[in-house]
Amino acid sequence: MGEIWEGLVAGFWLVVTLDSDLVEITLRSLQVTVSATVIASVIALPFGAWLAIRRFRHRRATIAVLNALMGLPPVVVGLVVYLLLSRAGPFGVLGLLFTPTAMIIAQVIIITPLIASIAHQSIRDIWAEYHDLLISFSTTRKQRIATLLWDGRRALLTAALAGFGRAIGEVGAIMIVGGNIDHATRVLTTAIALETGKGDFALALGLGFVLIGLSVAVNMIIHAVSRTESEGKW
Amino acid sequence: MIRALIVCIFTVWGGIASAEQLKLAVTTSFHNSGLSDVLLPAIQEDTGIEVQLLVVGTGQAIRLGEAGDVDAILVHSRPAEDAFVAGGYGTHRREIMYNDFVIVGPQGDPALVADAATAADALRLIADVSAPFVSRGDDSGTHKKELALWDAAEVSRGGDWYRPVGAGMGAALNTASGMNAYILSDRASWLSFGNQGALALLFSGDPVLFNQYAYIPVNVDRHPHVKSALASDLEDWLTSPRAARLINDYSINGEALFTFNADQGS
Numbered sequence: 001m002g003e004i005w006e007g008l009v010a011g012f013w014l015v016v017t018l019d020s021d022l023v024e025i026t027l028r029s030l031q032v033t034v035s036a037t038v039i040a041s042v043i044a045l046p047f048g049a050w051l052a053i054r055r056f057r058h059r060r061a062t063i064a065v066l067n068a069l070m071g072l073p074p075v076v077v078g079l080v081v082y083l084l085l086s087r088a089g090p091f092g093v094l095g096l097l098f099t100p101t102a103m104i105i106a107q108v109i110i111i112t113p114l115i116a117s118i119a120h121q122s123i124r125d126i127w128a129e130y131h132d133l134l135i136s137f138s139t140t141r142k143q144r145i146a147t148l149l150w151d152g153r154r155a156l157l158t159a160a161l162a163g164f165g166r167a168i169g170e171v172g173a174i175m176i177v178g179g180n181i182d183h184a185t186r187v188l189t190t191a192i193a194l195e196t197g198k199g200d201f202a203l204a205l206g207l208g209f210v211l212i213g214l215s216v217a218v219n220m221i222i223h224a225v226s227r228t229e230s231e232g233k234w
Numbered sequence: 235m236i237r238a239l240i241v242c243i244f245t246v247w248g249g250i251a252s253a254e255q256l257k258l259a260v261t262t263s264f265h266n267s268g269l270s271d272v273l274l275p276a277i278q279e280d281t282g283i284e285v286q287l288l289v290v291g292t293g294q295a296i297r298l299g300e301a302g303d304v305d306a307i308l309v310h311s312r313p314a315e316d317a318f319v320a321g322g323y324g325t326h327r328r329e330i331m332y333n334d335f336v337i338v339g340p341q342g343d344p345a346l347v348a349d350a351a352t353a354a355d356a357l358r359l360i361a362d363v364s365a366p367f368v369s370r371g372d373d374s375g376t377h378k379k380e381l382a383l384w385d386a387a388e389v390s391r392g393g394d395w396y397r398p399v400g401a402g403m404g405a406a407l408n409t410a411s412g413m414n415a416y417i418l419s420d421r422a423s424w425l426s427f428g429n430q431g432a433l434a435l436l437f438s439g440d441p442v443l444f445n446q447y448a449y450i451p452v453n454v455d456r457h458p459h460v461k462s463a464l465a466s467d468l469e470d471w472l473t474s475p476r477a478a479r480l481i482n483d484y485s486i487n488g489e490a491l492f493t494f495n496a497d498q499g500s
Binding site: 179196 | 257266274286300303403426459
């Protein structure tokens with residue numbers, strides 16, 4: 001119990017004194033995860049919508065695989081990305097290993113199925129409602145996807161935030177591909193793992209509380225900016 | 235709000251690219267001791283090189299060097315180092331400093347290792363009473379040393395009491411602290427470890443526990459992208475009188491952790 005309290009105090013002091021290392025790794029956490037979430041959303045949202053309206057032969061199998069991929073083990077993703085980006089691997093010449101870019105790539109792979117799967121679920125419901133209308137207007141497939149994405153934007157925001165949540169708290173993959181290098185690829189989760197390894201639980205826990213606070217803050221800002229959950233607006 | 239966020243993100247992004255960076259794979263024991271926090275700023279100040287540390291076990295450090303993902307390695311396992319250089323992955327091996335391994339265990343010392351004559355005897359005593367023993371189990375330099383000691387002790391270690399955790403020095407010490415188990419640690423990691431709990435340093439001083447750290451630049455003939463000039467500058471610094479002073483003077487609670495022993499002649 002004493003250690004949890006010490007962690008709270010440590011976290012509080014790190015925040016109020018605006019510790020320069022803390023600010024740096026927090027911004028890097030945001031940089032990596034926000035980039036990954038944006039890229040993954042750009043891929044996953046249209047894909048989820050496409051999957052909802054398109055009927056094709058192996059659709060059921062594709063959806064089953066997509067849902068299964070939501071549970072993709074980050075460590076395995078990290079290892080595969082590591083082997084691909086290593087100097088000895090196929091993309092070694094790019095020199096991307098142990099850079100924030102490598103961490104973004106790993107996180108995109110981890111959260112794209114999650115976002116696509118949730119997006120597909122919610123768009124399928126809207127599609128059931130809009131089906132007759134959109135067909136009667138004889139819209140093209142592109143127009144249908146655009147309409148569904150726009151009218152389903154609140155649910156899709158939730159999908160993107162779920163992806164953000166998974167990515168910001170992830171440590172297994174980014175530890176492997178990022179290497180937890182101080183001032184280069186250290187983010188909140190890998191710093192927590194490092195401080196735990198040093199037996200400095202108070203600092204580790206303090207960083208943990210900062211991470212949770214950051215996640216809450218990002219969600220609240222997104223809701224405030226997009227005016228969801230406010231009265232009189234859908 | 236969004237614009238402010240975006241500006242923030244791009245500021246960080248821009249801050250990442252900078253000139254003289256060198257990637258150095260080091261062992262967890264070197265980094266957890268806190269010595270790197272003293273050396274890195276001094277290196278940057280004297281040579282302008284920003285050393286990026288990849289903190290891994292010796293086994294993984296050597297893999298990183300073989301793949302050319304780092305520019306140099308600083309590790310502590312002689313047979314693995316010699317194989318690395320012999321395989322043409324590293325140019326040469328340069329000894330930098332040493333510390334020693336110690337056996338840490340519960341303060342009550344149920345296996346009485348404090349009275350053991352040699353390190354192998356100490357392990358034999360632990361095996362005799364089947365006292366819990368945490369092994370790194372991660373192919374690191376410390377793990378290799380531990381396995382060599384078990385071989386010297388000539389006892390089987392198959393029982394429930396022997397727990398390989400497959401983790402770095404700090405994580406393994408956390409596990410030992412939680413289980414009140416015996417563990418082989420390097421002295422620096424043990425002294426700087428923050429969660430000692432009911433554990434105490436019980437056995438040290440056997441010459442076989444000597445722990446030599448060596449620096450090996452990755453071979454530029456094999457990996458042309460390696461920054462060999464910077465690696466060479468770093469080697470010169472690590473063997474310089476200033477490095478010697480910083481390494482020898484680094485202490486925790488008044489106890490020196492490392493002893494500089496680089497040959498400054500070559």
